[in-house]
Every structure is written in structure tokens, then in C-alpha cells.
Amino acid sequence: MSNATISIQLPDGSVREVARGTTPYDIALSISPRLAAAVVVARIRPLATTAVTATAADEPSEEAMYGAAVSGERLVDLAAPLTEDVALELLKENDEAALRVVRHSAAHVMATAILELFPEAKLGHGPATDSGFFYDIYRETPFTEADLAAIETRMAEVVARDEKFVREEESREAGLAEYQAKGEFMKVHFIERFTHAGETISLYRNGGFVDFCRGPHVPSTGRVKAFKLTSVAGAYWLGDEKNQQLQRVYGTAFFNGKDMEAHFKRLEEIKARDHRVLGRQLDLFSIQEVAGAGLIFWHPKGGLIRKTMEDWMREECIRRGYDMVFTPHIMRRELWKISGHDGFYGQNMYPPMELDDAEYRLKPMNCPGHILIYKNSPKSYRDLPARYAELGNVYRFERSGTMHGLLRVRGFTQDDAHIFCTPQQIEGEVAACIEFAESVLKTFGFEEFKVELSTWDPNDRKSYVGSEENWLFASGSLKKVLEAKGIPYREIPGEAAFYGPKIDIKLVDVLGRMWQLSTVQFDFNLPQRFELEYKGEDGELHRPVMVHRALFGSVERFFGVLIEHYAGAFPFWLAPVQVGLVPISEKHLEYAQRVKATLEAAGVRVELDTRNEKMNAKIRDFTLQKVPFVLILGDKESGSGSVSVRTRGKGDEGSVALESFLERTQALQAAKGVAL
């Protein structure tokens, strides 16, 4: 191979020898002009093994954004001269990574528009996100809706100008000096943080706009074909609320208008299954302004679902060897001082209530209560493991902008349990917890979930309580259990609580969104603070190991997720009204009453619509309430003791004998399945 040529390997395995400095665009053009027109960006992977370049120190979010891999694989501009032997992939308008490049380019287009309209604005960063892009802007006066519209209009002009994105390089020192002179404090920070002395920095220019940026971009602004600004929100510089507040202008961009339409349609669908919207439509729960933010009122129908969830959970706990306990909602402040919550968790607790005998505080956690039960009598190794479970109401004073329907509230119910055991019992207990968690998710209809193992950062010993031996042992047993069960997990060092490592289970709902619910956590702190003990076989006193575990996590949150997961169309066993009865006319009311009595005697939840409405209206209302079965009752049915069945999602299924319908409901009730 001569020095003047390099080898380009294409995805089909073929290799081309081209002049050094040839660009991906040149290669696309040599393959076909249509390919050249459709290609957005190129992915290269150096073929030489030593080719791993110094991209490791780049900004983490950018890293995630472009998915840089260990092999030195990276995305480059189509106009980037190729200087080494590479495997080359030309990404067209059907590629996820290419879409992110379009979105990031759209962020540049937006920044261009903003600076043209508001020259005083200072730029932060403008990455692509999962659903679009944003750019952080510092400006004294906040942007208004009208500003957004103006920016969007100007963006369209920038796109129409079809300005080329040109990569330029200059010395880091020159770049820094320029940005410092212009007071671009954020750009200065980024250059200082992500580049090193002596390096060159890359700038991207389109028309009159230049931005310090790693790239890559689409070839020209004209390639940002479909975009829309969606909102503006506050964000702190570097995510620290002590810093100045920036304005984060959000938008989204797509390869074409059709994709964008589909995206907004999907947003509509998500909104239609929003648990806050369905909660009102289906009359499940409410939040009342007079009562206070973040406090949930469970209406009869929501309450019934909750009761079903809780009954199942209690039975399951008992079956699995837990003891159900109850502990008070308020306890003396002294207790919270011993547990440490009064100090390190104090800001999240409701303030103390001054009473005659002492100060009391509302409980934010159930652990101290369970510990007091454990401590109430001396324990021996024969008493372990002790598993105390409670559907405990806790109150946490969440900051006022953070509440969100059922998913983030101030008063909630944890299906909390604390297991006190010997170190030898740990593994078995953790395994049982994980199994239990799987059973919860499966029973409630979630097939997919992700597991995270949070461990400590061994380089930051002082941030964690407990001995190194304990930490290694506990993390090791958590890991062992996951591996023995063949559960894939992600380990996140440094994410553990200060008191112990934990396993979090995040479930994935029908829309692919993740929710953190179940958690299994070790605690080396509380047994020590409360001086928990048990007498071992050896006659000596030992300190038990403590495991916190919540599977629904919070009953409120789990319910919220359930509502969205099913879009309010709950499986038969959970549906608050399982069967709706529609008498065709008043003269069928009597038969309807008899059907109702028969079904109710068998434990079926029935609602009879006695209103003076046409049957069509009644069917419609039950359908909108997502009732699993609607039974139409007229002359034919009352004459033969049958019911005409209309099934949710299926429609009219014709008449069957009342007894056989009843059997069907009994089978569904027992199966707890989703299908009707």
C-alpha cells in the first residue's frame, strides 16, 4: 500500500483503495449519486489495531450521544477527509445515529436563529436527546412563547439558506481567548473541561454562526428538513441549583414531516393514557387543592383496585414467610434522632409537632418501627430470619415543583419489609426477594424489566458506613444471586446508598418507558445505630444483617404505572367493575336484577345501568369506562336465562347461558391473566 492511498472497507466486505484525504461523500458519490444525496453522516472504524484515538476524555453526554465504542468507531462528517485505513458505513435517513446527528444539527440551526434574533444570548451546549434536542441559553430576560415562534420562523430561514456546516480547527489557546473576550463563560468551561493544553479545538461554522463543537453534523442546514420547537424550561448551569439559571429551549427534528407527524401522534397517545387523565375519566383517584399537594384521594373504583393489589400482596407475603406488622404514623422525635433520619433526612420530613410530653414527627420510612419490634424481645439465631412486612403509609415533604400525579407524591404507601438475618442467610433471603419481585411484576402484567446493581465507590470509603468486609460480602451475594438466576444486570459503582448496596428493578411499560419500583437494599447503618443483636449458636451476641425491600415500591406509584400500562383497561381480576349490565328496556330490569344477584353471589363485581337511556348509550358508557364485559339483557335473554356477551376489545360475542358466562368469569378471576 502506498503512502498516498488508504483502504476503505465497505459494509459488504469489499475494499477500495482511494487517495488519502478522500471524503465519505466522495465515496458515496462514486457508488451512486442517489446514495450521496440520501446519506447523512458516516461511521468509521479504524482498521489498524493501534488506531484508538484520544476521544476517551470527551464529554460524557456527547459520548452517550454518539455511542463511541472502544474500537475507536465514531461518526464523522461526510466532508471529513479520511486519513487512515477504515471500515466505512454511510448512514442514511433510516438510522438512529443519523437521526441524532440531524437533531444536533437542528440545535445548531436553532442557536444560529437565536443569536441572529438575540445577539446578547450566551450559549451553553446543545445535544440531541432521545426525542429531540435542546440548547441551553443564558439570557437576562426569559424567552416568551412569541419568541419561540419567532425563533422557529428564523430557523426555517436558516434551513432555506442551506448553509454548509464547515469544520474548522484552531489552537485551544486562541479559541479560549476569543470566547473569554466575548464573555462566553459556558463555552470557556467546556473547552477547559473537555480539551487539553496544546490540542486543537474544533469549531463548526454555518453562515455567520460558529460554535465550539465536536461534531459531526449533517452536510448543510438544508438537511434539517422537519423540526419544531416544543418548549422552554429552566435548567441550572451544570445542573447545580446554586448556579445561574439557564433557559433550555427544547425542540425536535426528524428526517421528514411524516416521521414528525407520527411522533406528535404518539405523544397524543401517551397523553391519552396518562394516569392523571385516566384517573379522572375512570374516577379512580384525585388530588385536592384544599387538602394539599401530593396527597392522594382514592375514589371507590381506585380503592377497589388498591384493595385487590393489597390483598394479593398480603397473602403472598404470608405465604412466603413474612409476618405482617403495623407501626404508628407518628413517633417521638427521639426515635428519629436515634435512627439518624432527624438529621440526614430531616429536610424531607414534615416538621416536628410539639406536644405536651415531647416532639413527634410523621414517619418518612418504616424501618425504625420494624426495628423496635425486633428489639422488643431478645432474639436468638433460631428466630432468624425475621421478616416484618407492612403496607406502611409514609410522608415525605417533597419540594413543591416535584409532585407528579401518583408517581411523585408526599404521602404514600410502601409495601415495605425488613428482613433481619444472619450473614449465612443473606443469599437465600436475597434470592427469595428477587423471586418475589419477579412474581409481582409478572402477576401484574409486566414482562420486561431491567435490573441495576448499585455498589459503592471503593475510592470514596468515607462516604459509606460499614466495614469493607461487609460491603464486599453484601455486594458479592447480591451479584451471586443475580448470576445464579441468570438475570442480566447493570452494575453502577458509586450509586449505592451510604448505608449499603442495593438491587433496583426498573420495569419497562408498553411504551418502552422505565419506572423504578422494586428495590432490595442492604443496611449496615441502622443495625449499628439501634445496636441490634441476636444470640448465636456459639452463645455469643452477634449483629444481624438487615435488608430493606419494597416490591410495588409505592402502592401509589405502582398503581399509576398500572393505569398507564393498561391504558385503564385493567385485567379482569383488577377491574373495579367487571361486568356491566344493560337492560334493553324497563321491562327487562327485573331480569337484570336477577342476573346481578347471581353474579354478585359468586363474587363478580357488577354494575347495572338503570338509567332511562337507550341501550346504545349504556353500551357506550360502559365501553368508555373500559369495563371487561357488557351483558345485554332483552326478551331473548330473559326468556332463556341467557346473557348476550359483549367483550372489551372484541365486541358482540352472542348469547350464552348465564351459568357458562359465570364459569368464564370464575376462570378469569383465578387466572389473573390479561386476556379476556
Next chain:
RNA sequence: GCCGAUGUAGCUCAGCUGGUAGAGCAACUGAUUCGUAAUCAGUAGGUCAGCGGUUCAAAUCCGCUCAUCGGCUCCA
């Protein structure tokens, strides 16, 4: 807590640049007695989130408070 937006009947919303409120659905009453997603007519329903201010006059303008929404931050 911070930035921005919003708050009108049970629900979804209209109400222009200030002249003390309107629709559809729901509710109630009556007529209708009906075969698989909305029968017709009538009635009733609102301290326009709350408090304060400007004004002859405030749903509308100003201030504060509360709540909600989208983010930041935080978290079950």
C-alpha cells in the same frame, strides 16, 4: 425550591383592546321502551383558584399566595 406557562359549571373549553359570564358533555325532570359505541325536550348549576390593589366599573390590569402543567434538581 428555581425558570416558564396555566387556573372560568362535575368534565372539555369559549369569553376581542376592562362594562359584574357562555357552549358541548355530565346531572336532574318529562316524553320515549328501544337489540350491540351518544333518543328528544326542558330544568338547574359558576364569590371566573384565593387574598389584596388600581378603577365609576375587574374573569379581563397590577401584586402576593395556593394549585396544576413542562423542565431543572431530587426520588419510592
